[in-house]
Amino acid sequence: MMTATGTTALLGVAAEAALAVPGVAALQPHLARRLAAAAAPTRADTTPPEAGIRADRAPDGSGWHIEVRCVLTEGRRALDIARNVHDRVTDALITHLATHAAAEPVTVAVTVTGIAAWHDAA
Amino acid sequence: MALDDPHTRPPEPPGAEGPRNGSAAGDVPPFAGDEVLPCGRLLSRVWEQAWDAPPAADLHPVSCLHCREAVEGLATVNAAARALRDEDPPGLHALADRVMDVVRAEARFGRLLPLADPDWDLRIAESAAAKVLRQAADTVPGSRAATCRLIPEGNGTDVRVTMTLAAALDRPLPERVHQVRRSVLHSAGQDLGLTVTAVDITVADVLEPGPTPGPRLPTGGGA
Numbered sequence: 001m002m003t004a005t006g007t008t009a010l011l012g013v014a015a016e017a018a019l020a021v022p023g024v025a026a027l028q029p030h031l032a033r034r035l036a037a038a039a040a041p042t043r044a045d046t047t048p049p050e051a052g053i054r055a056d057r058a059p060d061g062s063g064w065h066i067e068v069r070c071v072l073t074e075g076r077r078a079l080d081i082a083r084n085v086h087d088r089v090t091d092a093l094i095t096h097l098a099t100h101a102a103a104e105p106v107t108v109a110v111t112v113t114g115i116a117a118w119h120d121a122a
Numbered sequence: 123m124a125l126d127d128p129h130t131r132p133p134e135p136p137g138a139e140g141p142r143n144g145s146a147a148g149d150v151p152p153f154a155g156d157e158v159l160p161c162g163r164l165l166s167r168v169w170e171q172a173w174d175a176p177p178a179a180d181l182h183p184v185s186c187l188h189c190r191e192a193v194e195g196l197a198t199v200n201a202a203a204r205a206l207r208d209e210d211p212p213g214l215h216a217l218a219d220r221v222m223d224v225v226r227a228e229a230r231f232g233r234l235l236p237l238a239d240p241d242w243d244l245r246i247a248e249s250a251a252a253k254v255l256r257q258a259a260d261t262v263p264g265s266r267a268a269t270c271r272l273i274p275e276g277n278g279t280d281v282r283v284t285m286t287l288a289a290a291l292d293r294p295l296p297e298r299v300h301q302v303r304r305s306v307l308h309s310a311g312q313d314l315g316l317t318v319t320a321v322d323i324t325v326a327d328v329l330e331p332g333p334t335p336g337p338r339l340p341t342g343g344g345a
Contacts, residue, residue, distance in 0.1 A: 032198065039221070065187065079239060083242065109245070111247065114247065115254060
């Protein structure tokens with residue numbers, strides 16, 4: 001089991017990989033993180049990109065389940081960007097875990113929560 | 123303004139007053155906009171159970187990460203609300219406003235729909251997809267999309283679109299509706315990557331002749 005620090009690093013690696021995908025405008029913080037930020041408003045303005053990533057142990061304890069929520073830019077097919085995010089985040093995490101002697105299976109889910117400024121293209 | 127109001131509470135479904143066993147199968151959302159978690163449970167029921175303590179035999183909320191996340195979110199709000207109620211009554215309204223902003227923003231995402239990849243868990247929020255499809259409908263001269271809902275069909279990646287339109291009457295409606303359907307199907311495939319199996323269109327209003335409407339303002343909603 002990774003330490004809390006290790007989990008934080010995992011979130012950072014996933015966020016960096018997702019944001020590097022062409023067509024990803026931003027990561028959308030998960031509900032729990034947004035509610036926590038609302039309850040502690042002094043931190044509300046500094047929500048890190050990692051807030052758009054959830055990392056959970058798989059239910060059977062066999063590895064990590066990662067959820068990425070992202071906002072896309074217009075002009076590219078959402079499915080293609082989501083696949084790209086899935087592949088790059090998966091690769092980055094597998095590499096990260098392997099280099100820290102913590103190789104484990106990783107499953108990645110990607111949710112597109114918005115497409116920025118699509119209406120401006122009208 | 124949407125032609126139908128997603129906040130309107132529909133009549134209680136038959137059996138809604140029956141015993142609640144927390145089962146996902148066959149659950150009918152008790153009100154429009156209630157979220158179905160990826161595990162199939164209703165968000166409102168999960169929160170109810172967390173509040174009331176679930177039946178001892180129901181281990182799902184303990185093992186399911188979706189249910190746990192929902193309960194964690196509720197616990198955060200509960201803790202903050204209690205702290206403010208005890209120590210800082212004037213801050214309670216500000217907290218409530220901030221929390222409600224977050225909740226409304228989350229609700230506006232709508233349900234999550236599968237993108238057309240059967241191998242991976244790739245999804246798109248209904249609000250994001252609906253915005254693109256309404257835009258596609260609007261490209262047909264003499265039509266203006268009002269509401270657009272997307273519903274997953276079956277266990278695969280199929281999605282059904284239901285749309286209401288305002289349409290001009292200068293040409294036969296069936297022809298115009300056909301054009302809108304074609305535009306929506308094309309956009310669903312090309313812009314989103316959704317497997318849309320059907321586009322149900324209802325012409326619900328007449329588009330008055332006049333200047334072409336300006337760019338659509340962002341509505342942020344699935345409808």
